[in-house]
Amino acid sequence: xxxxxxxxxxxxxxxxxxxxxxxxxxxxxxxxxxxxxxxxxxxxxxxxxxxxxxxxxxxxxxxxxxxxxxxxxxxxxxxxxxxxxxxxxxxxxxxxxxxxxxxxxxxxxxxxxxxxxxxxxxxxxxxxxxxxxxxxxxxxxxxxxxxxxxxxxxxxxxxxxxxxxxxxxxxxxxxxxxxxxxxxxxxxxxxxxxxxxxxxxxxxxxxxxxxxxxxxxxxxxxxxxxxxxxxxxxxxxxxxxxxxxxxxxxxxxxxxxxxxxxxxxxxxxxxxxxxxxxxxxxxxxxxxxxx
DNA sequence: AGCCAGGCCCTCC
DNA sequence: GGAGGGCCTGGC
Numbered sequence: 001x002x003x004x005x006x007x008x009x010x011x012x013x014x015x016x017x018x019x020x021x022x023x024x025x026x027x028x029x030x031x032x033x034x035x036x037x038x039x040x041x042x043x044x045x046x047x048x049x050x051x052x053x054x055x056x057x058x059x060x061x062x063x064x065x066x067x068x069x070x071x072x073x074x075x076x077x078x079x080x081x082x083x084x085x086x087x088x089x090x091x092x093x094x095x096x097x098x099x100x101x102x103x104x105x106x107x108x109x110x111x112x113x114x115x116x117x118x119x120x121x122x123x124x125x126x127x128x129x130x131x132x133x134x135x136x137x138x139x140x141x142x143x144x145x146x147x148x149x150x151x152x153x154x155x156x157x158x159x160x161x162x163x164x165x166x167x168x169x170x171x172x173x174x175x176x177x178x179x180x181x182x183x184x185x186x187x188x189x190x191x192x193x194x195x196x197x198x199x200x201x202x203x204x205x206x207x208x209x210x211x212x213x214x215x216x217x218x219x220x221x222x223x224x225x226x227x228x229x230x231x232x233x234x235x236x237x238x239x240x241x242x243x244x245x246x247x248x249x250x251x252x253x254x255x256x257x258x259x260x261x262x263x264x265x266x267x268x269x270x271x272x273x274x275x276x277x278x279x280x281x282x283x284x285x286x287x288x289x290x291x
Numbered sequence: 292a293g294c295c296a297g298g299c300c301c302t303c304c
Numbered sequence: 305g306g307a308g309g310g311c312c313t314g315g316c
Contacts, residue, residue, distance in 0.1 A: 018297070115298035121314065122297085167312025172299080209299050230297035250306070251298090274297080 001057040002047040006070055008096035011043060014068070017275045018119045019100050019219050021110050021126045022147075033130070035063055035103060036146045038139040053139050069101050077224075077265045084262075086240055090272035099271055100219055104187040105180060106147040107220035112172050112207040114215070128164040129153075129173075153177035172207025179205060187221075195223045210252045218267040227266045229255045236277045 015023040015030050023032040029040045029051075037060055040051040052060040065071070074096070081087040113125045126147075133152045134145035153161070154177040161170050179185055185205070190198040198221055202213035210229070217226035229237075229251045237254060238247050246257060262269040 111297085112299095116296060116311080117298090117313085118296055118315085165313060167314095168299090168310095169312075207299065211298060215297085228297080231295095232297060278297085 001061070002044050002049045003061055003064075004046070005048045005068070006074065007046060009043070009048065009068075009098070010094055010096035011041065011048075013094045013097035013275060014100065015041075017097065017271070018122075018278075019271070020102055020107075021119070021123045022130070033137070033144060033146060034060075034067055036135075036137065037063075038137055038144050039064065054137065067101055068098050070098075072098070072224075074098065077268050080263055080265050081269060084269070087262075087269050087272055090276035094272060094275055097272065097275065099224070099268060101222055102220040103147065104190070104216060104220040105150055108176065108180075108187065108202075108205075108208070108212075108216050109147075109153070109173055111212045111215040111219075112176060113166065113169055115169065115207070115212065125164065125166055125169075129161075129166075132156075132160065132164065150177050150180035154181035169207060175206040176208070190217075190221050195225055198223065199226075210255065214255065214267075218270070224265045224267045225259055225263075227255050227258045227262070227270050229258070230274070232274050232277050232281075233258075233270060236273050 011030060015032065016025075020032070023030050025031075029042045031038065031040045033039070037052050037055050039060065041064075042049050048064075050057050050060060050064060078088075078091050078095075081091070109129070110122065110126055113122050117125075130145040130147055133148035133156050135148075135152075136143050136145050148156075153173060156174070156177075158170055158174050161174060164170070166173065180187060185201060190201060193201070195217065198217055199210075199213050202208050202216055203210065208216075212228075214226040214228035217223040218228065227233075234251070234254065237258060241261065242249075242254070242257070246254075249257065258270070259266045
């Protein structure tokens with residue numbers, strides 16, 4: 001089925017910019033796994049074509065709408081950055097890139113994996129976790145796996161998980177899975193909490209510091225003011241925004257600085273800066289290799 | 292070979 | 305409270 005969406009919609013930047021790690025392009029479609037369903041998407045004119053299994057497209061549509069946050073008015077967010085030429089430049093290049101609202105559990109594990117890593121490796125890690133521990137979903141010829149539940153990973157045992165080349169993150173994931181599976185923290189309920197309270201709750205988890213917690217808040221808990229300070233953003237801020245004195249601030253202090261600077265949609269400024277900076281860097285690398 | 296990668300944790304001051 | 309080093313693994 002084809003659904004109407006807000007315009008414009010930048011599918012490529014939204015799905016492959018490192019917010020989520022289960023989307024891949026093939027044959028003009030983007031294929032992913034969303035809340036236990038294999039979903040294929042492609043643009044058709046101004047609309048978005050959806051195929052899904054095992055649930056049919058009619059029942060998946062509202063889930064996809066929430067996942068993409070189609071209720072969010074991007075133009076209002078863009079307008080809030082009207083005074084910032086740097087952000088405006090990135091918006092021009094990736095207009096229609098949206099911030100996803102993923103399953104918080106999957107998002108949490110994904111960003112625990114992200115520490116000291118890169119998008120390619122994180123993608124492989126998440127794939128291995130799903131294939132090894134996730135419930136199979138039949139999808140035509142090939143078998144695709146859902147993301148494992150907290151209980152699945154809590155019961156997995158570090159010996160089996162230890163083979164997945166997650167490194168020191170194995171223990172973090174295992175311990176965090178136990179916390180969630182035992183009901184000591186209800187991730188979904190954090191959507192109703194304030195940004196600050198939810199941040200504090202997440203930072204208690206093994207392998208979750210300020211950066212990872214802010215990724216989870218931004219990409220799955222509907223907290224647009226969340227601002228993950230990773231090395232890319234750190235560089236971008238140091239180069240383009242911070243004074244010499246401010247450059248020496250700690251990561252959480254830089255986060256506070258940025259949240260004050262960019263306001264209640266700081267997370268969108270973050271995502272556009274991150275994507276822009278990362279693609280620019282890759283482009284430079286490519287050119288230097290050629291020369 | 293050696294450094295860095297979308298950090299976190301522990302130690303020590 | 306914050307600076308510094310270690311850490312699995314992989315890529316260059």
